[in-house]
Amino acid sequence: MSRNYDNRERDFDSEDEGMPAGRPAERDRRGGGRGGRFRRRKVCRFCVDKVDIIDFKDVKLLQNFIPERGKILPRRISGVCTAHQRMLAEAIKRARNIALLPYTAD
Template identity: 50%
Template sequence: MARVVRKKLFARKRPCQFCLSDKPVTYIDYKNEEVLSRLVNLQGKILSSRITGTCAKHQRAVALAIKRARFVAILPYIGPVKKEKDVKKEVSVQNN
């Protein structure tokens, strides 16, 4: 029986969003919830660089920033990140 040889198709790596910006990012601020919440999944886990496309240098900085944001209670350790819209809806429902 002959072996079938298949070519491996590789997906193109996504470019790092921090390296591509006009001014290269040297520090990722842990207080910037908007950016950090995009790099965390619904369970609160840090997304891998394979999924987000960040380079190794910035992935280490992202991980450190997320850990700091969790410690200061800007991001939750587990569970979805609540947006301001969701909080306003909850408050309006409770007041009624």
């Protein structure tokens, strides 16, 4: 499972989205494992785009936040801010209900 998220992180990396900036200790630990690559602080992409409503019908957008398994991507990986993560989670759950997104995927 954690491997999924690792994949995801690498994806984000290649898309130039930056890396998570947790507490300093955490950052050091994570940095140590990955050969001292430079990591930027993540910014919430919804805040950057000034998104106020996350529509549950926007499958293309929501798909970015569900890894293969179909789970909701934690914000420590994606860098989404708390408020937007809440809206995002709600939208994903609505989309699941109406069969736009899977509850589980294998």
